[in-house]
Amino acid sequence: MKKKQLYIKTWGCQLNQYDSMNIINILGKERYELSKFPEKSDILILNTCSVREKAYEKLFHLLGKWKNIKKKSIICVGGCVASHVGVLIKKRAKQVDIIFGPQTIHKLPNMIDEVEKKGNFLINIKNLTNEKFKRFKGFQKKNFSSDISIIEGCNQNCTYCVVPYTRGKEVSRNLFDILKEIHMITKFGVKEINLLGQNVNSYRWKDKDGHIYLFHDLLRIVSYIKSIKRIRFTTSHPLKFTKNIIQLYKETTKLVNFIHLPIQSGSDRILRKMKRSYNISKYKKTIKNLREVRPNIMLGSDFIVGFPDETEEDFHKTIKIIYELDFDMSFIFAFSPRKGTVAENMSNQICEKEKRRRLHIIQEIIKKQVIKHNENMIGSIQKVLVNGISKKNIFKMYGTTDNNRTVNFYGDKRMIGRIIEIKITGFNSYQLTGKTVN
Ligand code: SAM
Ligand code: SF4
Ligand code: F3S
Numbered sequence: 146m147k148k149k150q151l152y153i154k155t156w157g158c159q160l161n162q163y164d165s166m167n168i169i170n171i172l173g174k175e176r177y178e179l180s181k182f183p184e185k186s187d188i189l190i191l192n193t194c195s196v197r198e199k200a201y202e203k204l205f206h207l208l209g210k211w212k213n214i215k216k217k218s219i220i221c222v223g224g225c226v227a228s229h230v231g232v233l234i235k236k237r238a239k240q241v242d243i244i245f246g247p248q249t250i251h252k253l254p255n256m257i258d259e260v261e262k263k264g265n266f267l268i269n270i271k272n273l274t275n276e277k278f279k280r281f282k283g284f285q286k287k288n289f290s291s292d293i294s295i296i297e298g299c300n301q302n303c304t305y306c307v308v309p310y311t312r313g314k315e316v317s318r319n320l321f322d323i324l325k326e327i328h329m330i331t332k333f334g335v336k337e338i339n340l341l342g343q344n345v346n347s348y349r350w351k352d353k354d355g356h357i358y359l360f361h362d363l364l365r366i367v368s369y370i371k372s373i374k375r376i377r378f379t380t381s382h383p384l385k386f387t388k389n390i391i392q393l394y395k396e397t398t399k400l401v402n403f404i405h406l407p408i409q410s411g412s413d414r415i416l417r418k419m420k421r422s423y424n425i426s427k428y429k430k431t432i433k434n435l436r437e438v439r440p441n442i443m444l445g446s447d448f449i450v451g452f453p454d455e456t457e458e459d460f461h462k463t464i465k466i467i468y469e470l471d472f473d474m475s476f477i478f479a480f481s482p483r484k485g486t487v488a489e490n491m492s493n494q495i496c497e498k499e500k501r502r503r504l505h506i507i508q509e510i511i512k513k514q515v516i517k518h519n520e521n522m523i524g525s526i527q528k529v530l531v532n533g534i535s536k537k538n539i540f541k542m543y544g545t546t547d548n549n550r551t552v553n554f555y556g557d558k559r560m561i562g563r564i565i566e567i568k569i570t571g572f573n574s575y576q577l578t579g580k581t582v583n
Contacts, residue, residue, distance in 0.1 A: 151177040152186035156203070157194025159341050159379060160247070160312075161224055163292050165192045167281050168223075168250050172257075184214040188257060193224035195307050197481040200226055208238040215240050219260050223250060225311035228270045235266060246270035247312055248297070251280035272313045278322055288532040289336045289562050290375075290545075295323055295363065296342035301382065303409075304420045304487035305449065305480060308343055315343075317350040320358050320366070327370060334562050337375040337530055338367060345378045346385040361389035368397040374564050375530060375547070376400050380407060380447075384422045386431045395438040401547040402439060403473070406431070407447035411466030412459035415452050418491070425466065432470055443473040443518065443548040450507055451480045451500030453491035460503055467510055473518050473548060475511050479504045519550070519572040526582055527552065529567045531560045552577040 151172065155165040168190065169179065180186045189211055194200050204226055211220055221243040222234050228246035235241050242260050245253055249269045256267045275297075298313040299306075327338060340363070342348065348360040358366075367376055376399045381390075383406055394400050406428075410416055413424045435442055448463060466472075479500040482489040495503075527546045535541035535553050542556035544567070553576060554567055560581075567579035 146176075148178040149176060149187040150180040150182075150185055151188045151190070152180045152183045153190040153192065154183075154207070155192040155224075156200065157192070157196065157224060159292055159339070160294060160297075160343070161192050161194055163294050163341055164224070164247055164250055165190075167277070168192070168253060171251055171280055172254055183211060186218055188219050188221065190221045190223065190253075193222060193226035195225040195229045195311055195483070197478065198483065199481070204234070205237060208234075208240065212238070212240040219243065219257060221245065221253065221257070223247070223253075225307070228311045229307060231270050232268055235268070242266055244268040244270060246272075248273045248277060251277040275316055275318060278318055281326070289334055289530055290339060291330050291335045291337070292339045292341050293323060293326055293330075294318065294341045296345060296348050299343040300347065301344065301384075301422070302420060304418065304491070305452065305483065307483040307486060310485060312343065315347050317348050320350050320352070320363060323363070324366065324370075327367065327373065331370065331372040336373065336562065336564065337377065338373050340364075340367070340376070340378040342378075343380060344382045344385070346381045346387070346390060359387075359389070360385075361387065361393055364390070364393050364400070365396070368393070368399045374399060375528075377403075379405055381405070383408065383428050383431060386435075388434070391431075391434050391438060394435060394442070402441055403443045403445065403548040404435065405445040405447075408466065408470075409447060409449050410452065410455070410459065411463035412455070415455055415459050418454065419449070419452060419488075425462075429470065444470055445473050446475045448475060448477045448507055449480050450477065450503035451495040453480070453488055453495065454493040455480075455495060455503075463507065464510060467507070467514065472511065472514055474515055477504055477507045477511060515575070516572075518548070519575075519577060522546075522550070522569045522577065523571065524569065526566050526568050527577075527579070528564050529554075529579070530564050531556070531562065533561055534558065546577070550575070550577050552579045554579045554581060556581055 153165055155161050183189050193204055219242045220240055222241050223245040227244050234244055243256050252269050296317045298315045299309045300315045302309050346360045348363055350358045408428055529544035529546055529552050531542050531544040535543045540555055541553050542560055543551055543553050552567055566582040568582050569577050569579045571578045
C-alpha cells in the first residue's frame with residue numbers, strides 16, 4: 146500500500162514538540178511518510194501554541210496558505226490554540242477538517258479515518274489527561290538526548306498566562322510509565338534525559354499502596370539509571386524549588402550544572418501583580434542555597450517586560466537582578482495580553498513601542514552576559530556530550546556542555562555518544578572551541 150504523505154508543523158514549547166513526535170509515532174510509520182512539502186501532503190497537521198498573541202495571526206496566516214493548496218488533503222489543527230478557542234478556528238477557517246487538543250492527540254488516527262470516509266468535520270479538545278500517554282509508542286532521538294514529559298497542565302494561574310486554560314490542571318504521569326519510556330530509549334543510545342512539564346517540580350504521583358513520589362523522588366530514581374549520564378528538566382517554578390531538590394544537586398553529578406528557573410521580573414510589586422507566589426528575596430535565597438551546593442551552577446530564566454503598570458523603576462529592578470544573580474542564557478518576552486487572563490484588563494497597559502524598547506535593552510544585556518560567561522569558561526574543563534562530526538570540518542567533533550553551549554574540538558568518531566572532558570580554549574559568539582583532556 147502506498148504510504149500517505151504527512152506534513153506536521155509545530156510551534157511552541159518542548160511539550161508541543163514532544164506531542165508532535167508522539168503524533169508521528171501514533172499515526173504509524175507503516176501508513177504515513179513524513180513530508181517536507183505541505184502542497185504534496187495528504188495530511189497536514191499544525192500543532193499550535195497560544196502563549197503570545199502573535200500565535201493567532203500566525204495560525205490564520207498559515208491556514209490561509211493551506212486553503213490555496215488544499216485539494217483532497219485533510220487539515221488538522223491541534224495544540225494550545227485549538228484547546229483554547231476550539232470551534233472558533235473552524236468558523237474563521239472553513240478548510241479545517243479536524244480540531245484536536247494536547248490531551249486528545251491519541252484520538253487522531255480514528256478521527257482521520259472517519260474524515261477520510263465521511264468527509265465531515267470533527268473536533269475533540271476534551272481534557273483526557275494521562276490517557277494519551279498510554280498510547281505513546283516511542284520517541285525521536287535528538288542526538289543522544291531525549292525529552293520526556295512527566296507532568297501536564299499548570300495549577301498556578303499567573304495573571305498573564307493562558308497555559309492553565311489550554312493544558313488544564315496539573316496531572317502527573319505514572320512513574321512506572323516514565324521509567325519504562327526511559328529504559329526503552331536508553332536502548333537507542335540516549336545518554337541525556339530532559340524531563341518536561343510546565344511545572345516539573347509539582348510532580349506528585351501516588352502508587353497503588355498510597356506511597357507518594359514527589360519530583361525529587363523521581364529525580365533520584367532517574368539518577369540511579371546507569372546508562373543515563375545527564376539529567377535536565379524544563380521548566381521548574383521558583384515556588385516549589387524545595388530543599389530536597391537542592392539536596393540532590395549535592396548527591397548526584399548527573400544533574401547538569403545549569404538551571405532554568407524563570408524569575409519573570411526583578412520587582413516584587415510586578416511579581417505580586419503577576420501572581421507568581423514568590424518574591425525576590427525568596428528567589429535569591431533559593432539560588433543562594435543552590436550555589437552553596439553547586440558553586441558554579443549557571444542560571445537561566447524567562448523575563449517578561451512591559452507588564453501592565455511596570456514603571457521605569459520596576460524595569461530597572463529587573464536589570465539589577467540580572468547582574469546581581471549573574472543570569473546566563475535566558476528568554477525575554479514583551480508582555481502580550483491574552484484573552485481571558487486577568488492581566489488583559491489590568492490598568493496602565495504599556496504601549497507597544499515602550500515594550501519593544503524594554504525588550505531590546507534586556508536582550509542586549511543578556512547577550513553580553515552570555516559572552517561574559519563564555520569568556521569565563523575559557524580555561525575551564527567542561528563535561529561535553531559528543532553529538533557527532535562537525536559539519537564544517539570532518540576532523541572535528543561537536544557536543545554540548547551542561548550549560549547548553551556547543552563546543553567544537555578535534556577528536557575522533559569513537560567519542561560520539563560519550564561524555565568526555567574538554568578544556569575550553571576560545572569562543573565564537575554562541576559556540577565554544579576546546580581540546581580534549583587526557
Ligand atoms: N511554567 C513556566 C514558568 O512559570 O516558569 C513557564 C512556561 S510559559 C509557557 C513560558 C514563558 O512564556 C513564561 O515563563 C513567560 O515568560 C512567557 N509568557 C507566558 N505568558 C506570556 C504573556 N502573556 N506575555 C508574554 N510572555 C508570556
Ligand atoms: Fe503559565 Fe505561570 Fe503556569 Fe508557568 S506557572 S505555565 S507562567 S500559569
Ligand atoms: Fe505554547 Fe502551549 Fe507550550 S501555549 S508554550 S505550546 S504549553
